[in-house]
Amino acid sequence: MSKRKVPAEVPKKKPKTLSAQSKTVSGQGIFSRSEIHIVSWNVNGIRAWIKKNNVLDFCSKEEIDILCFNETKLQDKDVNDIKKRFPQYPYQYWSCSQAKKGYSGTAILSKIEPMSFTQGIGKDKHDNEGRTITAEFSTFFVVATYIPNAGQKLERLKYRTKEWDQDFRKYLKTLESRGKGVIWLGDLNVIHQDIDIFNIKGKEKIAGCTPDERKEFREFLNEGLVDSFRHLYPNERKYSWYSGRSAKARSENMGWRLDYVIISESLVSKLRDSKIYDDVEGSDHHPIEVILNN
Secondary structure: OOOOOOOOOOOOOOOOOOOOOOEEOOOOOOOOOOEEEEEEEEOOOHHHHOOOOOHHHHHOOOOOOEEEEEOOOOOHHHHHHHHOOOOOOOEEEEEOOOOOOOOOOEEEEEOOOOOEEEEOOOOHHHHOOOOEEEEEOOOEEEEEEEOOOOOOOOOOHHHHHHHHHHHHHHHHHHHHOOOOEEEEEEEOOOOOOHHHEOOOOOOOOOOOOOHHHHHHHHHHHHOOEEEHHHHHOOOOOOOOEEOOOOOOOOOOOOEEOOEEEEEEHHHHHHEEEEEEOOOOOOOOEOOEEEEEEO
16 A cells, blocks of 8 residues: 555545445235245355256256355355356345455345345454345345364354454344344354254364354354254255365264354244255255244
8 A cells, every 4th residue: 555645635435345225126025825935045155056956957947036155255246247146046245355365255136126235244353244134025035154163273153253243233223123034044163953964073162163253153052043054954964065175074964053044033833844956066065944934
């Protein structure tokens, strides 16, 4: 950055951030079918993912109403080219990291035009990583997220638990205060219960498994949110992520459930199913889906 002096009357250009500002669009956010299908997938770099066999076939399923991506690793300049690959979703909202290239990123693609959409949660320290995008429909909000990882050396643990989790919890409560339920989904980078990992023993100092992260996640549930998959399948072992570092992780089912659909209590009566497509590949994560009665 140049060190030359800028005349006092010329304002200095501020770095680009993504403060949360709700943008009203022209839709009514009303679904016409009896069921609403919402899918989320951590694609771990959408430009590489999109070249994999059958991933677009899965995303083109007629019954999917809303498709959410996280960890897209896009920059703003890349979005238009990627959007063209999903013509069946005319309403697309993307949020890219401004903090660094090839990092984070979220998106909501919808066949139904929402009433509004929002990038971020209103905190610049969080929003410049492109980790959250929200779409408002007639009876609920869809919040697509890629939650910060605490890091291999837990260098971001304090930020994750003492800043992000607490600010994000306030954001969700603010949405609920507007009289609509919340559907929060994506890679939440945490193990909820011991059953959500092939073996919790010895992993208390690994990101996603630390007592602090698990405690903060339980606080979300204590405040009236519901883990849709575990609500319907309290004893089922099914995983959404397998480490690429182990050649036998998939074959021996050594997985973690890191991808979730969390819903407001007000939506539980409409919950029909919550799925993990552990037979659909294309990323180190599998897609997940929630189905609601309209």
